[in-house]
Amino acid sequence: WSSLGCLLFEVDPVEHDHRLALTSHLPHVVAAALAGSVPPEFLPLSAGAYRDGTRVAGADAQLWTGIFLENRAAVLDALKVMQERLETFRHGLEAGDARLLVDWWNSAKKGSE
Numbered sequence: 001w002s003s004l005g006c007l008l009f010e011v012d013p014v015e016h017d018h019r020l021a022l023t024s025h026l027p028h029v030v031a032a033a034l035a036g037s038v039p040p041e042f043l044p045l046s047a048g049a050y051r052d053g054t055r056v057a058g059a060d061a062q063l064w065t066g067i068f069l070e071n072r073a074a075v076l077d078a079l080k081v082m083q084e085r086l087e088t089f090r091h092g093l094e095a096g097d098a099r100l101l102v103d104w105w106n107s108a109k110k111g112s113e
Contacts, residue, residue, distance in 0.1 A: 014074075021074035026082060028064055029075070031057040 001008055011019065035057035038046070068075050085108075092100035 017071050017074040018077065021071055021078040022081065025067060025071060025075050026078040028056050028059060029068075029079070030082065031055065 031054050034050075035054040038050070043050075085104075089101070089104055091097075092104060
């Protein structure tokens with residue numbers, strides 16, 4: 001695999017499931033949630049951010065249902081992490097706390113680099 005340019009990681013199966021739940025499975029859940037939240041009549045107003053954020057929602061539902069169920073515990077843990085992030089954002093927005101929102105965004109920005 002290395003000769004093909006792949007990066008190799010050796011982790012135990014539980015750690016593998018945990019990492020993939022956060023980096024692959026959760027993004028699919030979030031994409032599908034976003035796509036399912038927007039009424040079709042609003043789509044003409046959508047642009048790049050919506051397209052980028054929902055692209056993987058077009059993946060095969062049967063395949064992803066199997067993946068979610070097979071890795072249920074890790075996906076549930078990943079959902080907790082996401083819910084905590086969203087609750088922090090909600091709190092900052094409700095409170096009008098610009099500093100909290102900037103810090104929230106900047107901590108996420110570090111994770112996207």
